[in-house]
Each structure stands twice: as structure tokens, then as C-alpha cells.
Amino acid sequence: MYGDLVNKLVLEAKRAQQLNESSKSEHLPMYQDDLVRNTLREIEQLKRDAELLKSQQELNQVEDKVARCQHFVTLLCMERNKRGLLAYQKLRSDTLDAMAWNKHGLDSVTALAAGEGADASLSHQEEEYLKDYTQIIADMKSGEFTDIDLSGSLTPPSDVFIDVRVLKDAGEIQTEYGVFNLIKDSQFFARQADVERLIQQGFLQRL
Amino acid sequence: MSLPKTLQQTFSPEEIQFIVENEPIRIFPRITVRSTVRQRRQRSSQQQMRWRLVTAEETPLNNMVATQTTEVALWLALLLKQQGKCSIVPPVWLTLKQLQMYIDYELKNPGRFSDLPMSWLVVAQLLFNRAADDLQDPVHLLRGKIQDLREIRQGKIFQGLKQLNESHLQLDNLSILEINELRPFVLGVMNKLKDLHASVADEEEGA
Amino acid sequence: MSYYDIDDILADSTKVPCKFNCSVPGLGYLEGNAGHPIKKDSKAELPLWLARILAIIGAETVENEEEELPFVELMVPDLFSSRVLNAIKSSPTSLDVHSLSAHFYELAIKWATLFSDRRLVNVLNTMMIERAQEVNNHALSIPADSAPALQSGTFLLTLDEFEKRIFRDSHTSYKDMKSWMLRK
Amino acid sequence: MDIDIDDILAELDRDTTAVDQTLTSQGNDTTVVGSDAVGDLVAKQQAAAAQTAAPPSPVQDFNDLLVAWRNERMCPEILAYPHLLMARTLRRVQQQMEHIECVSMGFYEDETRDAASAVANKLPLLCMEADLERLKFVVRSYIRCRLSKVDKFSLYLRQLDTQQPVPLTELLSSKELEYHERHFTILLKLLNSTILKHMPPELQAIDDNEGSVPMVEGPDLASFVFVRVTGPDLGRSAPDTDPTLEINDEGVRFYPVYIQELREEVELTVDGIYVMRYNVVQELVQARKAILI
Numbered sequence: 001m002y003g004d005l006v007n008k009l010v011l012e013a014k015r016a017q018q019l020n021e022s023s024k025s026e027h028l029p030m031y032q033d034d035l036v037r038n039t040l041r042e043i044e045q046l047k048r049d050a051e052l053l054k055s056q057q058e059l060n061q062v063e064d065k066v067a068r069c070q071h072f073v074t075l076l077c078m079e080r081n082k083r084g085l086l087a088y089q090k091l092r093s094d095t096l097d098a099m100a101w102n103k104h105g106l107d108s109v110t111a112l113a114a115g116e117g118a119d120a121s122l123s124h125q126e127e128e129y130l131k132d133y134t135q136i137i138a139d140m141k142s143g144e145f146t147d148i149d150l151s152g153s154l155t156p157p158s159d160v161f162i163d164v165r166v167l168k169d170a171g172e173i174q175t176e177y178g179v180f181n182l183i184k185d186s187q188f189f190a191r192q193a194d195v196e197r198l199i200q201q202g203f204l205q206r207l
Numbered sequence: 208m209s210l211p212k213t214l215q216q217t218f219s220p221e222e223i224q225f226i227v228e229n230e231p232i233r234i235f236p237r238i239t240v241r242s243t244v245r246q247r248r249q250r251s252s253q254q255q256m257r258w259r260l261v262t263a264e265e266t267p268l269n270n271m272v273a274t275q276t277t278e279v280a281l282w283l284a285l286l287l288k289q290q291g292k293c294s295i296v297p298p299v300w301l302t303l304k305q306l307q308m309y310i311d312y313e314l315k316n317p318g319r320f321s322d323l324p325m326s327w328l329v330v331a332q333l334l335f336n337r338a339a340d341d342l343q344d345p346v347h348l349l350r351g352k353i354q355d356l357r358e359i360r361q362g363k364i365f366q367g368l369k370q371l372n373e374s375h376l377q378l379d380n381l382s383i384l385e386i387n388e389l390r391p392f393v394l395g396v397m398n399k400l401k402d403l404h405a406s407v408a409d410e411e412e413g414a
Numbered sequence: 415m416s417y418y419d420i421d422d423i424l425a426d427s428t429k430v431p432c433k434f435n436c437s438v439p440g441l442g443y444l445e446g447n448a449g450h451p452i453k454k455d456s457k458a459e460l461p462l463w464l465a466r467i468l469a470i471i472g473a474e475t476v477e478n479e480e481e482e483l484p485f486v487e488l489m490v491p492d493l494f495s496s497r498v499l500n501a502i503k504s505s506p507t508s509l510d511v512h513s514l515s516a517h518f519y520e521l522a523i524k525w526a527t528l529f530s531d532r533r534l535v536n537v538l539n540t541m542m543i544e545r546a547q548e549v550n551n552h553a554l555s556i557p558a559d560s561a562p563a564l565q566s567g568t569f570l571l572t573l574d575e576f577e578k579r580i581f582r583d584s585h586t587s588y589k590d591m592k593s594w595m596l597r598k
Numbered sequence: 599m600d601i602d603i604d605d606i607l608a609e610l611d612r613d614t615t616a617v618d619q620t621l622t623s624q625g626n627d628t629t630v631v632g633s634d635a636v637g638d639l640v641a642k643q644q645a646a647a648a649q650t651a652a653p654p655s656p657v658q659d660f661n662d663l664l665v666a667w668r669n670e671r672m673c674p675e676i677l678a679y680p681h682l683l684m685a686r687t688l689r690r691v692q693q694q695m696e697h698i699e700c701v702s703m704g705f706y707e708d709e710t711r712d713a714a715s716a717v718a719n720k721l722p723l724l725c726m727e728a729d730l731e732r733l734k735f736v737v738r739s740y741i742r743c744r745l746s747k748v749d750k751f752s753l754y755l756r757q758l759d760t761q762q763p764v765p766l767t768e769l770l771s772s773k774e775l776e777y778h779e780r781h782f783t784i785l786l787k788l789l790n791s792t793i794l795k796h797m798p799p800e801l802q803a804i805d806d807n808e809g810s811v812p813m814v815e816g817p818d819l820a821s822f823v824f825v826r827v828t829g830p831d832l833g834r835s836a837p838d839t840d841p842t843l844e845i846n847d848e849g850v851r852f853y854p855v856y857i858q859e860l861r862e863e864v865e866l867t868v869d870g871i872y873v874m875r876y877n878v879v880q881e882l883v884q885a886r887k888a889i890l891i
Contacts, residue, residue, distance in 0.1 A: 036792065036793070043797055043801070083811060086789060086793060132787075136781060136784070139776075140745075148688075148737050148738050148741070149734070150738055150742065152738055157735050191727070
């Protein structure tokens with residue numbers, strides 16, 4: 001039945017969505033290249049059917065109504081396929097957006113730049129998109145918003161200074177406000193804004 | 208997405224706390240900051256440090272005199288308290304006697320909520336954790352009363368959820384944190400009820 | 415409802431019984447009979463996205479015919495049969511909605527829209543409110559650190575996608591609140 | 599209206615040794631049952647505003663920003679960008695950062711000279727940093743929220759451009775407009791290269807509302823919101839000044855509203871809290887007579 005293929009794609013999207021919701025973070029399963037391509041092929045087939053119907057109709061003037069019913073069915077099947085394909089891709093690009101706003105974006109972009117993206121779960125076009133979007137965010141953060149750090153924490157600042165513990169050795173780390181020497185299991189008192197990134201990256205743990 | 212899904216429909220409890228922290232509260236400073244005009248002139252060369260703030264009134268801080276009560280934003284009070292520079296004057300409703308009165312009211316009026324301040328739960332919680340020694344009554348007893356109040360009110364709220372409908376609800380005297388906790392449920396169900404009723408709305412229009 | 419909404423797309427793939435009002439050659443595949451025509455008055459289960467449109471459009475009125483039938487006629491699916499509606503009325507919370515359809519409410523809204531079915535809306539109104547109380551009780555009482563779906567008893571397994579979302583969102587809200595209350 | 603930076607500076611630098619009138623007149627801790635602290639805060643700002651000249655004080659601006667942030671977060675549509683307020687706020691953040699930097703440099707110099715005053719000065723610095731972080735947080739969260747709506751309504755906003763009573767350039771900031779345009783472009787590029795260009799031309803549109811499911815999603819203005827009715831200018835002005843307020847038989851002030859879809863009239867009393875369809879209270883929210891909570 002037409003539309004079954006794209007249903008698989010949408011179910012795939014649903015699974016990814018559920019996974020992201022239950023884990024409260026963003027994952028992208030492998031891009032379903034085959035399903036996408038076969039769905040596009042189905043659309044081509046439908047388009048040919050539609051044209052065939054049209055020419056038949058012009059030739060032998062079959063009952064108008066029947067021809068139009070057939071025509072509608074092919075049209076609706078194409079529409080359905082289009083909706084499924086776009087929804088699948090849109091859900092993925094939304095996930096990429098979310099990744100770009102948090103550390104995964106930085107990581108994946110760095111990974112891409114380092115040529116590690118070859119076996120990634122993203123399609124080539126998605127890699128491009130992620131790079132472009134990361135650049136848009138970078139540009140948004142500059143200019144009048146420079147001081148705001150748009151990609152900073154969305155948890156309200158409750159304490160300016162906090163106690164942190166070092167989770168892994170990382171030597172000296174230069175931050176905007178000074179140098180930290182990160183030795184595993186040591187603790188120190190730091191300005192939250194200074195160490196936010198290091199906490200996000202898993203070097204430090206807030207006590 | 209530039210805003211995590213969890214924050215698109217509601218506030219986090221931390222954000223509610225942040226909102227409440229901007230409300231004023233009275234403190235007893237343990238330091239004197241106010242200097243006379245003469246004093247200032249004398250040390251014009253060596254400038255005395257002043258508060259200059261962008262989210263809260265700075266005047267009370269710059270006029271602080273030890274043991275003379277003044278009113279500052281809650282977050283400032285908590286910060287000064289943490290630094291041992293003030294004690295906090297607990298709000299008048301935060302005593303065993305007052306809380307018992309509220310509890311009695313809640314029990315006597317199953318269909319209404321007592322007019323506790325909008326921020327009662329947040330303020331109580333913050334003062335319990337960070338200014339327990341400033342409270343009039345033992346903190347563990349106060350906690351118990353607050354817990355009782357919360358449970359009684361929650362019971363009533365849940366009773367009230369049977370009234371969900373597609374038109375509207377009036378929820379006077381619910382506090383900001385109680386509202387926030389309920390938000391996903393109430394809005395989720397009411398929006399669906401609205402859609403359900405909208406599905407036959409056209410028929411009425413025609414009738 | 416958003417074009418990109420995954421749940422709406424899935425709800426639309428639900429098959430509903432239809433009766434064809436005319437014979438159409440080449441549409442046999444719709445009833446699993448590819449290569450053959452579909453005959454007038456024959457029945458087929460069509461996905462809602464297809465059935466919904468075929469049920470409202472028909473041939474345009476030809477001059478000498480007074481009223482044109484649409485291509486297909488929708489028949490009441492089991493989902494909204496009086497048997498099910500009676501079961502809902504007698505005990506909404508013991509009904510296994512999920513086994514009826516994973517998108518029960520969504521479909522009901524679509525169905526009610528198509529047929530202006532006020533009776534269905536009224537039954538569902540009561541059902542939704544009653545079941546929602548139960549969903550809420552579960553969302554509140556299940557411990558914050560447990561995996562809710564696993565040890566939830568049977569009720570949570572009977573939820574449709576809308577109810578599941580309400581459960582998940584409320585559970586998260588109560589959980590966040592509890593951990594905020596425990597914070598120092 | 600131009601923003602006069604000198605006025606802001608003058609405001610920030612005003613002499614703080616004067617006895618604050620608003621302070622001595624506040625004795626609200628004698629009320630037994632807690633009054634609404636937001637209302638108190640507002641009254642205080644009103645008094646403060648009356649004392650100083652035209653430009654809003656930092657605290658006033660911050661409170662307006664808080665309201666804008668809270669409304670935006672809970673509102674189904676994207677609200678108009680407060681251009682002047684945001685310009686003042688961003689400017690203030692920058693100046694305060696510079697100020698704190700100056701003070702902290704002075705503070706470290708002081709330390710070598712005069713240990714006692716250094717300790718005394720540490721506290722204000724700590725407070726000022728916390729204060730600034732709070733302002734930055736609200737701005738950040740507010741902008742991120744708006745961007746998520748710009749994305750959600752991307753196509754809708756493009757169509758609005760021509761027919762909207764408020765032009766898009768008023769609705770969004772120039773940065774948001776740029777973001778909108780660029781993000782739409784790369785999204786379209788992605789959809790084009792993976793899907794659209796492989797389809798028949800008649801199926802390539804992404805703003806086609808004629809199909810069985812319309813493609814462009816606008817805000818659902820009938821969504822429910824929690825709203826608190828504050829009275830005129832968020833309760834800063836006396837109720838008598840608002841001709842749209844009515845008084846019922848029990849002497850309670852209310853705004854009459856009408857739920858179009860249900861043909862139902864409702865009285866929204868001042869200080870009441872409601873769960874209501876957004877389109878019913880939209881005007882009250884925009885006129886600062888109610889706040890989404």
C-alpha cells in the first residue's frame with residue numbers, strides 16, 4: 001500500500017522523539033537513507049501513474065468520476081509521502097538545533113571538522129546544516145549580545161560563588177577570569193560564571 | 208530548539224524561586240554603610256565602596272545602619288545573611304501560631320484557599336534552609352506546619368481538578384509555585400477538552 | 415495541529431472501514447487486491463488520511479443528477495461503536511484505551527469533526543476528565559527515581575498517546591518540584 | 599525616542615546619601631496576612647519614579663523585563679520586542695560590567711594598602727556581581743525563548759510580513775530578523791537538498807495551505823494560560839483611572855471579557871487568578887492590565 005514506507009520513517013521519528021524525551025537529551029539515530037530514497041521513488045511512481053491517468057482520460061474520455069477518483073488517490077498518496085518525509089527531516093533538524101545550542105553542538109562540529117564525521121549518524125546535508133546553524137548561533141552571540149552569553153546556562157543564578165570538586169585531571173585551564181589548576185578530587189571555591197563551562201564539560205562537579 | 212522543550216511550556220521551580228527572590232524582605236543589618244556627607248568629603252580621595260545595582264534598589268544598602276531594619280530584595284538578604292552581615296526579619300505569617308491559623312482556615316473551608324502570600328512556599332523554603340536561626344520558632348516545627356499546609360491544599364487542588372472544563376477556571380489564592388506545579392496537567396487537559404469541543408463548534412454556529 | 419506533528423501523522427494512518435460508492439478500476443490494491451478494480455459497494459479499510467478526503471469529495475454535480483455521492487462512505491469504526499461507547503460510560507478508568515487505539519482522543523476529535531458528533535464529544539468529555547484524575551494520581555504518587563512505565567500497575571499501560579504525554583509532563587513537574595523542595 | 603545615555607548614567611550615579619523617603623514609609627510587616635509583595639514592589643517603584651525624572655530607573659526596567667520574560671514564556675504567540683527597554687538594558691549590562699571591572703581593580707590595589715577597607719569592599723562587589731548575573735540571566739532566557747518562537751512560527755512570520763498591523767520590524771529586533779532569515783534559509787536548503795528537489799514541482803512548496811493539512815503553523819491563540827489580573831499598568835495605577843474596569847453588585851472591580859467560541863461572558867476580578875484562553879485576555883495582557891503567570 002502506498003504510504004506504508006513513509007510510515008516506517010515516521011515511526012522511526014517517533015522512537016527518536018520518545019528516546020529524547022525520556023533521556024532529556026538529544027540523540028540522533030542513523031539517518032534512514034534507504035527509506036527516504038525509496039519513499040522518494042514511490043512519489044516518482046505515483047507521479048507517473050498520475051500522468052498516465054491524465055493521458056488516458058484525455059484519450060478515451062472514460063467516466064470522468066472514476067478517473068478523478070483514481071487521480072485523487074495518487075495525489076493524496078503523494079501528499080502523505082511528502083508530509084512524512086518533511087516531518088522526519090524536520091524533527092531531525094530540530095534535534096540538531098538543540099544540539100547546536102548545548103555542548104553536543106560544539107563537540108559534533110569539532111568532530112566534523114576533524115574528519116571524524118564519516119561514520120556519523122548524520123546525512124551529509126545534515127552535517128552542512130549543523131555547521132551553518134552553529135555559525136548562526138555564533139553570530140547571534142556577538143554584537144549587542146556579547147555580554148549576555150546566549151548559550152550560557154538557562155538555570156537561574158542562585159549563588160555567585162559555589163564549591164566545586166575536580167572530577168578529572170586537566171592541568172591548568174585558562175578561563176576568562178583566571179587560571180585554574182585542575183587536579184582530580186581537589187575542591188575549590190569559584191565564581192559560578194567562570195566554571196559553568198567546565199561543569200558542563202564534566203571536568204567539575206558542583207557540591 | 209533554542210529553548211529546551213521542558214522550558215517551553217512551564218517554568219522550572221528554580222525559575223519560580225528566581226522570580227520570588229526579587230521581592231522585598233526586611234533585614235537587620237550588622238554593618239553600617241551610611242556615611243555622613245562630612246565623612247565622605249574627608250575621604251574623597253580614598254573612595255568608600257558603594258553598591259550600584261541594576262536589578263534591585265541600591266539605596267537601602269548604601270544607607271544601611273547596624274540594627275536599624277531596612278528592606279531589600281530577598282536574594283540580597285540571603286546573600287548578606289550568608290556573609291554574616293545581617294539577620295532576616297521573617298515575614299509575620301511564618302510563625303507556628305500564624306501557620307496554625309492558616310491550617311485551621313484551610314480545614315474549615317474545603318472549597319477555598321487561605322490568602323497566604325503568592326510566594327509563601329518559596330519564601331518559607333528559602334528561609335528554612337538559609338536563615339533558620341532568624342526564625343521565631345524551631346525550624347523543624349515550622350517545616351512540619353508548612354508541609355501540613357501544602358498537603359491540605361494539594362488535596363483540595365486535586366479535588367478541584369474534577370472541575371476541569373473547556374471554558375475557564377478561577378483559582379484565587381493559589382501560590383505561584385503551586386500553580387507552576389499544576390500547569391502541565393491543567394493546561395494539557397483543558398487544551399484537549401477545548402479541541403474536543405471545538406470539533407463540533409461549527410454545527411452550533413449553524414444552528 | 416501542526417503539519418510536522420509526528421503523533422498527528424501517525425493518528426492519520428489509522429485504518430477506518432469504508433464503502434465504495436462507485437467502481438474504480440486499478441484501485442484494487444486498496445483492498446489488498448492489486449491489479450483488479452475495486453467494485454461499487456465493496457468495503458475496504460483505508461487509512462484516515464485517504465478516507466477522510468475521499469469521503470467528502472465526489473464527482474462534481476453532473477447536470478442531470480440531483481446529488482452526487484462522495485467516492486466513499488465512512489462507516490463507524492469499532493473504536494466508536496456503541497459497544498465501546500457504552501463501555502466508556504460504564505467505567506472509563508477500567509477501559510484499555512491503548513488497545514483500542516494509541517491515538518484514541520486524537521481520532522475521536524477528527525471523527526467528531528467529520529460528523530459533528532456531539533454525543534461522542536459528550537461521552538469523551540466525561541471520559542477524559544475522569545481518566546485524567548487517575549493519570550494525575552499516578553503521576554504524583556510514583557516515586558521520582560523509579561522508571562514509571564515498568565512498575566506502574568496496569569492502568570498506565572492502558573493510556574493512549576495524549577494521556578501518556580499528560581502523564582509524562584505532570585510526572586516531570588511533580589518530580590522537579592519534589593527535588594526542589596529537598597534542595598538545600 | 600532616543601535613549602539618552604547621560605540620563606541613565608546620571609540616574610545610576612545619583613547621590614545615595616540622601617534619606618530615602620520610600621524606605622521610611624514602608625511598614626508593611628505589620629499586616630497579619632501577607633499582602634502581595636509584587637504590589638508592594640510596584641508601589642515602591644512608582645514612588646521612586648515620581649522622585650526622579652523621565653528615564654525609567656534600572657529597577658523599573660528590570661521589573662518590566664521580568665514581566666516581558668514571564669509573558670513571553672507563557673504566551674502562545676510571539677510578543678512585540680520591547681526595543682527601547684532592551685536597548686537600555688543591554689547598554690546597562692555593558693556599563694555595569696565595566697563598572698565592576700573598575701571597582702575590582704581598585705579593590706585589588708586597595709588590598710595592598712589598606713586591608714580593612716579591602717574586606718569592607720568585597721561585599722558590595724559580591725552583590726554587584728550577583729546582581730549583574732541575574733540581569734544577564736533574564737535577558738538570555740528571554741532571547742532564547744523568543745528565538746524558539748521565531749523558529750516555531752518561521753513560515754507564519756514570513757507570511758505575516760505583509761498583512762500584519764504591527765510590521766515585522768517592530769515585532770522582532772534586528773538581530774531576531776537576521777536570525778529568522780538565516781535560519782529559514784539553511785532549513786530550506788536542507789529540506790530542498792534531501793527532499794523537495796526530488797519531488798514533482800507541484801509538490802515542492804513548503805508554505806502550501808491548500809492541501810489536506812495546512813503547512814504553515816501560526817500560534818494557537820485559543821490555548822489556555824494562567825493569568826493574574828493586576829489592574830491598570832500592572833497595578834501601578836489606581837483602578838479609578840481605567841474606564842474599562844467595571845464594578846459588580848458586591849463592589850468588586852472586574853474586567854468583562856467574552857469567550858467567543860463558547861459565547862460566554864466572564865467577569866475577571868482584579869487580583870483574581872484564572873485559567874483562561876489566551877485570546878480572551880490578550881488585550882488585557884498587552885495593555886499591562888494582567889500578567890501571565
